[in-house]
Amino acid sequence: MLFVLGSLFSPISSISPILPISRLPFVSFVSLWFNSPTLKYQLLDLPHPITNHQFPMLKKFMAEKQWYETLYENYGQKYDNEVFTKGTLGECDFIEQELNFNKALRLLDVGCGTGRHAIELTQRGYNVVGIDLSETLINRARAKAEAAGLQIEFHQGDARALPFKTEFDAAIMLCEGGFSLMETDEMNFAILENVTRVLKPGSKFIFTALNGLFPLFHSVTEYLSNAAEEGNATQDQHSFDLMTFRDRSVMEIEDDNGKQVQLQCNERYYVPSEIIFMLRSLNYTQIDIFGAKLGAFSRENELRTDDMEMLVIAELCGN
Numbered sequence: 652m653l654f655v656l657g658s659l660f661s662p663i664s665s666i667s668p669i670l671p672i673s674r675l676p677f678v679s680f681v682s683l684w685f686n687s688p689t690l691k692y693q694l695l696d697l698p699h700p701i702t703n704h705q706f707p708m709l710k711k712f713m714a715e716k717q718w719y720e721t722l723y724e725n726y727g728q729k730y731d732n733e734v735f736t737k738g739t740l741g742e743c744d745f746i747e748q749e750l751n752f753n754k755a756l757r758l759l760d761v762g763c764g765t766g767r768h769a770i771e772l773t774q775r776g777y778n779v780v781g782i783d784l785s786e787t788l789i790n791r792a793r794a795k796a797e798a799a800g801l802q803i804e805f806h807q808g809d810a811r812a813l814p815f816k817t818e819f820d821a822a823i824m825l826c827e828g829g830f831s832l833m834e835t836d837e838m839n840f841a842i843l844e845n846v847t848r849v850l851k852p853g854s855k856f857i858f859t860a861l862n863g864l865f866p867l868f869h870s871v872t873e874y875l876s877n878a879a880e881e882g883n884a885t886q887d888q889h890s891f892d893l894m895t896f897r898d899r900s901v902m903e904i905e906d907d908n909g910k911q912v913q914l915q916c917n918e919r920y921y922v923p924s925e926i927i928f929m930l931r932s933l934n935y936t937q938i939d940i941f942g943a944k945l946g947a948f949s950r951e952n953e954l955r956t957d958d959m960e961m962l963v964i965a966e967l968c969g970n
């Protein structure tokens with residue numbers, strides 16, 4: 652439905668040599684620790700990297716509406732009350748510092764949701780373009796910007812096939828703005844690849860991703876049930892797959908019309924070495940990873956196993 656099929660195929664097919672290599676350390680590391688028949692079965696069952704002759708498989712994924720599409724269809728107002736949206740000011744303070752307060756820069760906000768960072772940064776004098784897969788959230792972002800008397804370019808579109816040229820000086824992708832949510836690792840990588848394509852040499856890319864170290868040491872169920880507030884989405888029945896680092900869960904929300912909706916979620920946690928490997932392969936030279944604290948992003952926060960999300964700051968090779 653929301654995918655731009657043609658332009659998506661070529662970037663994905665071009666990355667196939669990368670992902671099997673990135674999986675290898677995992678496979679040996681995890682199978683040493685957990686040498687069970689189930690895990691061996693899952694190892695055999697791992698999806699293969701997508702190559703040209705496997706497009707039918709990709710099409711199958713793409714034909715099915717994904718949980719994150721259903722979630723954001725009618726959830727704009729409720730979304731703005733979620734706990735994770737409450738750290739916007741502190742997060743923008745950090746972004747400004749990372750950009751050396753250079754207001755001449757043109758920024759892309761990938762998976763911008765209802766535009767909270769794009770709007771705040773525009774208010775502070777930056778030139779920001781926002782893009783999100785969800786038409787509902789983009790419409791809400793546009794309405795919020797208009798109400799604040801701001802002119803911001805908001806696009807409905809897919810981060811796996813960004814409709815831009817090499818035209819941005821920096822990109823942000825916060826709170827799982829697409830990355831980590833995709834149903835295959837190739838699609839998550841396609842997001843990184845696309846963002847990189849639209850960034851000028853030497854640009855900064857700041858994003859957050861689910862921290863794969865967290866579920867090795869903690870219960871995701873406990874964390875999420877403690878973090879939720881009255882009226883927020885809840886997630887339950889988690890099962891974390893150590894072979895794929897994907898957490899499957901059932902999310903319950905009440906949408907903006909008061910309707911109860913249940914969703915089968917699937918989210919990918921990444922360990923820092925995977926992020927570094929992917930970004931290096933995309934020509935980022937400086938890659939720093941920290942713990943992402945809500946509303947308090949900082950280079951002082953060393954990444955720990957207690958951090959549910961990591962904060963990645965990567966600098967693209969200058970020419």
Ligand SMILES: C[S@@+](CC[C@H](N)C(=O)[O-])C[C@H]1O[C@@H](n2cnc3c(N)ncnc32)[C@H](O)[C@@H]1O
Nearest residue numbers: 762763764783784785809810825826827828829
């Ligand atoms: C948890 S929200 C985060 C939104 C925003 N960055 C924030 O911090 O409030 C994740 C967002 O990613 C968007 N998204 C998911 N997949 C996407 C894709 N392939 N391309 C663009 N946006 C996507 C969703 O529609 C949703 O708005």
